[in-house]
Amino acid sequence: MNEAKRPYVVCHMVPSVDGRIVTTNWKLPPSALAEYERTAQTFDADAWMIGRISMEPYAGKARVPSRKVPHPIPRxxxxxxxxxESYAIALDPSGKLTWKSSSIDEEHVxxxxxxxxxxxxxxxxRSKGVSYLFGGKTDLNLxxxxxxxxxxxxxxxxxxxxxxxxxGSFLDADLIxxxxxxxxxxxxxxxxxPALFDAREGKGPARHLKLVSFEKRRSDLVWLRYKLKR
Structure with a gap:
């Protein structure tokens, strides 16, 4: 595939030393979270993407009304x-997020x-002004x-x-x-x-990486950057 046909994808995360990513019980100091945001900004990305569960706190809760004059809406x-200037993207295959607004901190949803x-x-x-894209009939083609x-x-x-x-799905599809x-x-x-990558049961995709840089950051974080070998 011609890479220019799609965005350059940077997977940016904060895992533990054993590769776990659920931070709820870690009690990370505010300086560590601020460091994550600072390093993210260095990429000057046009958009960020997360899944439905992670997006729920940002989306809020609104009621999805039944239409009075129902008619098919084309897919x-x-x-x-x-x-x-920037976009917040949610992967929500089943359509469960009940958006209160079409923006998150001025980033279009x-x-x-x-x-x-x-x-x-x-x-x-449509009534909320939220843009949507279809990624497939029943499953997403990333x-x-x-x-x-x-x-x-x-x-x-x-x-x-x-x-x-x-x-894991992005890794499996070789899109990182x-x-x-x-x-x-x-x-x-x-x-x-959950771990950093959970692609599938059994044998995983096992992508090879090339180390680009490493750096000690605040709060004893170590920032590692890799390119995917192809």
Whole structure:
């Protein structure tokens, strides 16, 4: 694939030394979280992407009303605006996020759906001014999604900050260009919790990396940057 057809994807995360990513019980100091944001800003990305569960606190809660005059809504992409300086992208295949607004801190919201979502939900998104893209009939084709983001919104660089399954799906599809990890000085030790990449059961994709840089940051974080070998 011609890489210019899709955004350059940087997976940017804060794992523990044993690769876990659920930070709830880590009690990271505010300086560590600030360091994550500072390093993220150095990439000058046009957009960031996370999954539905991670996006719920940002989306808020609104009611999805039933339409009074129901009629089929075509399964075509809805672009509310193309001129935003930055975009917040949610992978929400089943259409469960109940957005209160079409923006997060002035970043325009794009939600990625499958064609299985209801007409009522599509009408709700339109009423809120939330842009949406279809990534497939029942499952998301991530390559297709990235190509649409580049074509429709001009997104050239994307920060992938998803959970283990989302990151794993991108890794499996060979759609990650760069890996940026701020390794937290914590040994988590929890069995069965999400890891940095959870692609599938059994044999994983096992992508090879090339170290670009390493640097000690505040709060004993170690910033490692890798390029994916192809």
């Amino acid at each position: 075509t992409d809805f672009i509310a605006r193309r001129d935003a 794009i939600t990625v759906l499958t064609e299985a979502v209801s007409d009522d939900y599509l009408a709700f998104l 390559k297709k999604v990235l190509e649409k983001l580049r074509k429709e919104f001009g997104i050239k660089k994307l920060l992938l900050e998803g959970g283990g399954k989302i990151n 260009d760069e890996l940026s990890v701020l390794v937290a000085p914590i040994a988590d030790g929890a069995m069965g919790t």
